[in-house]
Amino acid sequence: MSHKFSRRKFLRNSLLGTGAMTLGFPALNVSAQEAKIRCGVVTSLSGANRFGGNLTRRGYDLWAEEINKLGGIEIAGTRYPVEMFYGDAQSQPASGADAAERLIIQDEVDVLFGPYTSGVTLAVQPISQKYRVPMISGSAESPNVWLAKPAFNFGMIPAVDLTTDKSMVVLADTLGDRAKTASVIGVDEPFSKETAEGFRKGVEESGLDLLSYELFPAESDLSAIVSKLKSTNPDIVAVGGHESVFINFVNTAKALNYKPKALIMHYGVTSAAFINETGSESNGILGVSVWTAGLPYKDDLFGTASDYSDLSFSRWGTRPDYTEAACSASGLVLQDAARRLGKAPPWNQDTRAQLAKAIEDTDIETFYGPVGFAKEGSHYHNNTKPVPVVIQIKNGDVVPVAPENASKGELTYPIPGAS
Amino acid sequence: MDLFLQTLVNGILIGGILICLTIGFQLTFGVLHVIDFAVGGWAMLGGYTAYWLVTLAGIDPFISIFLVFALFLLIGRGLGPLIYRVRTSRYARPDLMALAFTFGLFLFMRGGALWLWSYNSRSVESVLSGQFLSLGPVTIPLMRLSAFLMAMLFSLGLFILLYRSRFGMAVRALAQNRDHAGLMGVDVKRVSAWVYGIYTGLTASAGVLIATIYSVNPTVGIRYTLFAFFVAVLAGLGSVGGVLIAGLALGLLEAYVATYIGARYSLLIVFGTLYLALLVAPKGVLGRGI
Numbered sequence: 001m002s003h004k005f006s007r008r009k010f011l012r013n014s015l016l017g018t019g020a021m022t023l024g025f026p027a028l029n030v031s032a033q034e035a036k037i038r039c040g041v042v043t044s045l046s047g048a049n050r051f052g053g054n055l056t057r058r059g060y061d062l063w064a065e066e067i068n069k070l071g072g073i074e075i076a077g078t079r080y081p082v083e084m085f086y087g088d089a090q091s092q093p094a095s096g097a098d099a100a101e102r103l104i105i106q107d108e109v110d111v112l113f114g115p116y117t118s119g120v121t122l123a124v125q126p127i128s129q130k131y132r133v134p135m136i137s138g139s140a141e142s143p144n145v146w147l148a149k150p151a152f153n154f155g156m157i158p159a160v161d162l163t164t165d166k167s168m169v170v171l172a173d174t175l176g177d178r179a180k181t182a183s184v185i186g187v188d189e190p191f192s193k194e195t196a197e198g199f200r201k202g203v204e205e206s207g208l209d210l211l212s213y214e215l216f217p218a219e220s221d222l223s224a225i226v227s228k229l230k231s232t233n234p235d236i237v238a239v240g241g242h243e244s245v246f247i248n249f250v251n252t253a254k255a256l257n258y259k260p261k262a263l264i265m266h267y268g269v270t271s272a273a274f275i276n277e278t279g280s281e282s283n284g285i286l287g288v289s290v291w292t293a294g295l296p297y298k299d300d301l302f303g304t305a306s307d308y309s310d311l312s313f314s315r316w317g318t319r320p321d322y323t324e325a326a327c328s329a330s331g332l333v334l335q336d337a338a339r340r341l342g343k344a345p346p347w348n349q350d351t352r353a354q355l356a357k358a359i360e361d362t363d364i365e366t367f368y369g370p371v372g373f374a375k376e377g378s379h380y381h382n383n384t385k386p387v388p389v390v391i392q393i394k395n396g397d398v399v400p401v402a403p404e405n406a407s408k409g410e411l412t413y414p415i416p417g418a419s
Numbered sequence: 420m421d422l423f424l425q426t427l428v429n430g431i432l433i434g435g436i437l438i439c440l441t442i443g444f445q446l447t448f449g450v451l452h453v454i455d456f457a458v459g460g461w462a463m464l465g466g467y468t469a470y471w472l473v474t475l476a477g478i479d480p481f482i483s484i485f486l487v488f489a490l491f492l493l494i495g496r497g498l499g500p501l502i503y504r505v506r507t508s509r510y511a512r513p514d515l516m517a518l519a520f521t522f523g524l525f526l527f528m529r530g531g532a533l534w535l536w537s538y539n540s541r542s543v544e545s546v547l548s549g550q551f552l553s554l555g556p557v558t559i560p561l562m563r564l565s566a567f568l569m570a571m572l573f574s575l576g577l578f579i580l581l582y583r584s585r586f587g588m589a590v591r592a593l594a595q596n597r598d599h600a601g602l603m604g605v606d607v608k609r610v611s612a613w614v615y616g617i618y619t620g621l622t623a624s625a626g627v628l629i630a631t632i633y634s635v636n637p638t639v640g641i642r643y644t645l646f647a648f649f650v651a652v653l654a655g656l657g658s659v660g661g662v663l664i665a666g667l668a669l670g671l672l673e674a675y676v677a678t679y680i681g682a683r684y685s686l687l688i689v690f691g692t693l694y695l696a697l698l699v700a701p702k703g704v705l706g707r708g709i
Contacts, residue, residue, distance in 0.1 A: 051538050188683055216682035219642045221436075223429040223563075224677035224685075231422050244540035247634045251542065254549035255560030255632070273539040277634065281549070 036083045037073055037338070037345045039064065040103030040133075041113045042124055047091025052116040052323065056139050058316050059327025060084065060113045065315075066301055073335050076342045082331075089115050093123030100127040100135075109133065110347045111355070113330055114153065116323075118142035118191065121153070128152045132349045134356040136334060138327030141267075142191055149380040152356050154333070154373050156326040156383050157290055160191065161198035163388040164266060167288040168202025168238065171264060171390050174402040174411055179235035179262065182208045185225055186240025188215040195266050196240030208236070218245070222252040230258040233419055243268030250278050250285070261414035262286060270321060270391060270398050282393045284415030290386045291322035291368050292400050294408045299332060302367040322368075329368035336364050421556035426678045427671070428557050434670025435567025439628060440643055441650040441662050442573050443621030449594045449657035450614045452514065453506050456521040459643030460528035461619050465491060465626025466635035467532060470541045480545045481565070484627045488620040495619025499612030525640060532637035540636040548631060566628040573621055574663055580617075581659070590614055594657070649689060653696050655703015664704045 041060050044053030064082050067073060072081035085107040087099025096115050103109045104127065112128055114137025115121050121140035125148065128135040135153045137145070143159035157163075172179060182203045186196025193215060203210045211234045216225060218241075226249070229237055237260040239249055246265050253259065268274050269287035278285075293309035302308040308328065312320040320328075337358035343351050360381070363372045370385040390402040392411060401411040444458045465487050472483040506517040542548075550561040581587035589610050592600035601607045626635070629643070649669055654661030669689060677685040700706065 049538070185682075214682055216677070217686045219645065220677065220682055220685060221429075221433050221673065223433065223560075224426060224674050225682050227422060227425045227429060228678060231425075244634055244636050244639075247540050247542055251548070251633065252560075255551060255562060257551050257553070257558045271539075277540060277542040279542075279544070 035080065037080050037111070037334075038085060038107060038109045039082050039111050039113060039334070040085045040087060040100070040107060040109035042087045042089055042096050042100045042103065042115050042120070043113075043139075044091040044096075044116050044120065045086065045088040047089075049091040049116050052139070053089070053091070055321065055324050056113075056116045056327045057086070058312070059138055059320070059324040060331065062312060062315055062324075063301075063328040063331030066311075067331060067335065070301075073338050075338050075344055078344065080345055085109055089120045089124075091117070091120075093119045096120035097123040097127050100124045101131075104128075104131045104133055108346070110345055110352065111136070111334055113327065114138060114140060114155075118145050121145050121155075122148075125150045125153050132352050132356070134352060134359055136330040136359065138330040139323050143194055143379065143382075144190065146374075146379045146382045151381075154359050154362075154381045154383070156330050156333070156368070156371065157322065158384050158386055158388070159379055159382050160195050160266065161201070162379065162382075162384060163288050163290055164195050164198030164238075164240070165202040165205065167264070167388040167390050168199050168236075169206045170388070170402045171236065171262070171286065172202070172206030172208055174390070174404075175235075175262070175413055178413060180209055181211050181232075181234040182236040182238060183212045183214075183229055183232065183234040184210070184238045184240070185212075185214045185216065185229075187218045187242070187245055189218055192218075192240040192242065192245070194240075196238070199238035199240060199264070203236075203238070222248055223256060226252045226256050226258055229253075229260065230256060230419065234260070236260070236262045236264060239263070239265045241265070241268075243271060243274050246274060247277050250281050254281055257419075259415060259418045261418040263415065264288070264390070269393070275393060275396055275398075283395060284412055285393050286401075287391045287393070287398070288388050289322050289391050289398075289400075290388050291325045292389055292391065292398065292406070293319065294400050295369065295389065295406055297365065297367050297369045299364075299366040301332060301335075302328065305367045308367045325368045329366045329371065332364065332366045332368075333359060333362050333371055336362060422678065424557050426674045428559055429678075430671035430674030431667060432560070432563040432567050432670070433674055434667035435563065435570040436625075436629060436632065437646055437650050437670055438570035438662055438666035439566055439573060439625035440622065441647045441654070441666060442570070442577060442659060443618035443625075444647045445651055445654065445657060445659050445662050446577065446590075446621075447615055447618035448651065449659065450590055451502060451506055451517075451611055453502055453517045453521065454514075454656075455618070456518060456644060457525040457528060457640075458622055458647045459640035459645070460525040461491065461495075461622040462626030462629060462643045463532060463635060463637065463640040464528060465623030466543060466630025466639075467536055467541070468623065469627040469630055470536075470543050470635060473543055473545075480543055480627050480631045481547070484569075484624050487627050488624045491623035492616045492620035494616075496612050496616030498619070499615035500608060502615055503608055503611045525644070529637050529640055532640075536637065538637065540634040541630070542634045543627070543630040545631045560632075562628070562632050566625075566632060569624075569628060570666070573624075574659075577621075577659060586610070586613070649693055652693055653704060655700075655705060658703050658705055661703045661705040668704070 043056045071079035087103045089096030112135035118140040137155045141160045184199045264286040295305045298304040341358045372385045389400045389406045392401045399409040469480045472478040505520045547561040552559040589605045654665035
């Protein structure tokens with residue numbers, strides 16, 4: 001047997017091999033793509049927002065695992081498994097946009113699940129628009145996200161101005177004649193300011209007398225603000241800010257011997273970190289949540305809200321908050337839209353545009369609550385249907401106290417020991 | 420009138436916190452001529468150390484503050500020669516190199532804190548947390564009062580060290596002229612390293628008090644750096660005595676603006692005042708700055 005090297009043979013074999021690879025691999029790739037729905041997740045897996053980013057990932061992953069247990073999303077009688085691809089936004093808007101582009105071009109995803117923060121969502125929106133890839137955001141809460149009327153982006157959580165506005169109205173209704181005055185304070189930065197604006201609107205809508213509305217820089221010492229509140233002692237104090245501001249407010253108020261009769265804050269107040277760090281001082285504080293495990297919602301995949309909470313706990317070891325729940329419900333929206341679309345993946349640009357239209361027409365009930373996206377106005381493509389739940393911290397537990405259909409306990413008012 | 424008096428107390432106590440934070444910073448600038456961008460980072464790490472000591476070992480911040488001082492004194496003493504080397508480098512613009520070095524150090528601290536303690540804010544509980552003293556209509560939070568007293572103690576201790584000890588004499592000589600001090604027999608490197616150690620010890624101790632009054636998270640460092648710069652510039656860079664007046668002035672200004680004009684404008688007016696101070700008295704309130 002001759003082992004003599006033949007240049008001609010080598011070149012011929014190389015050419016044939018390269019040709020086979022060039023022609024064969026796309027064919028293999030296409031057949032693999034045909035069988036699956038490729039979902040890209042852009043979120044903050046590192047950087048300052050990695051904690052929240054990983055919550056969103058948990059929510060999306062839980063849905064993917066559950067739907068794949070059934071064989072995938074059912075479209076025209078056939079089930080197509082979902083495959084998840086991840087892009088790390090590194091808590092930076094620009095990195096989020098890069099990650100989205102990579103997912104669309106390299107991983108050829110059919111649909112995107114959106115980032116944790118509103119800032120990154122705003123940066124990814126033009127990318128999803130450019131490539132006509134629908135993006136369902138399980139987390140962005142700033143109303144600014146929807147002002148630009150993004151054609152391919154849909155938000156599961158109602159914008160913060162809607163939730164705080166409605167929650168103040170719900171609270172005022174529940175308190176009735178017991179509360180007549182309110183003061184609103186908030187950090188002078190986009191998200192917190194929008195939260196405070198929502199509270200102010202709610203105060204005005206519910207007919208309460210607004211004693212003061214004040215914004216302050218995030219770096220401020222709160223003693224002056226607390227002293228002013230103490231001197232007027234309104235029936236309700238609402239705070240727009242993040243968890244660290246809430247903790248500082250509670251610490252400063254305690255040190256100045258002031259305890260509001262009702263203190264309502266936003267999202268961070270339901271987190272275990274806030275309750276741990278403020279200890280017994282958190283008792284009686286009110287918060288706003290668009291979802292809790294006690295709500296009477298259900299769907300076919302996850303069962304009731306309580307079932308979802310148990311499932312998430314058994315999978316991740318912690319109880320889910322509303323961000324995680326909204327992210328899992330994003331998958332339910334995709335499921336429903338794909339079923340109505342009735343076209344097998346992979347989806348080209350035109351089909352993806354049709355999918356976006358199908359998502360826009362969503363009108364479903366899920367364990368997370370009702371989902372339906374606004375088709376006009378300043379909250380375009382934002383799910384405005386959920387009614388926020390006012391929760392109260394009672395001995396370390398987060399208890400829904402209003403509205404009545406979601407209530408699991410009585411609203412304590414005024415907070416024991418109030419000024 | 421009640422609110423006016425309460426604001427006066429609030430302002431003085433904010434001033435105490437600012438003085439705590441800045442006094443070591445001024446010392447290190449006066450001696451090493453380093454604008455230490457990591458000042459907020461040292462305060463943040465002091466706060467986190469107190470958090471660990473109270474949650475893991477149950478040591479109250481009023482005891483742990485001494486442990487934190489000792490620990491960070493040694494860390495700063497260890498790091499001091501490196502800072503000195505960067506600052507006295509023969510390469511171009513060692514002053515800017517030192518600034519960049521401390522900025523890098525600050526980023527390292529912030530990243531390390533994120534990795535160790537995550538993004539969540541931590542409260543540091545003390546026996547005095549939430550305790551207050553009522554004097555008629557005025558409420559004096561005891562933690563803030565302690566911070567104010569600690570600021571006075573820091574200042575007094577520093578003055579005694581600087582004006583009543585041989586080490587202090589060497590420090591002052593170094594601040595006046597490093598080369599001449601060296602020629603007179605002062606071990607410049609050693610004294611500089613100890614000064615940096617004292618600075619980190621004092622700032623981390625201030626961080627313990629600040630974390631007990633507010634809370635601590637990895638992002639607070641930049642805020643404290645900013646405030647330290649405010650006070651240092653108004654005091655006159657390098658002027659330890661000016662810190663007392665500048666800290667109180669800025670504390671009172673912030674409190675009165677927040678109460679009577681609007682909290683939204685407090686930092687704007689503080690910035691404006693600083694700008695005017697730089698125009699009118701660039702050497703600070705006592706005219707002793709560099």
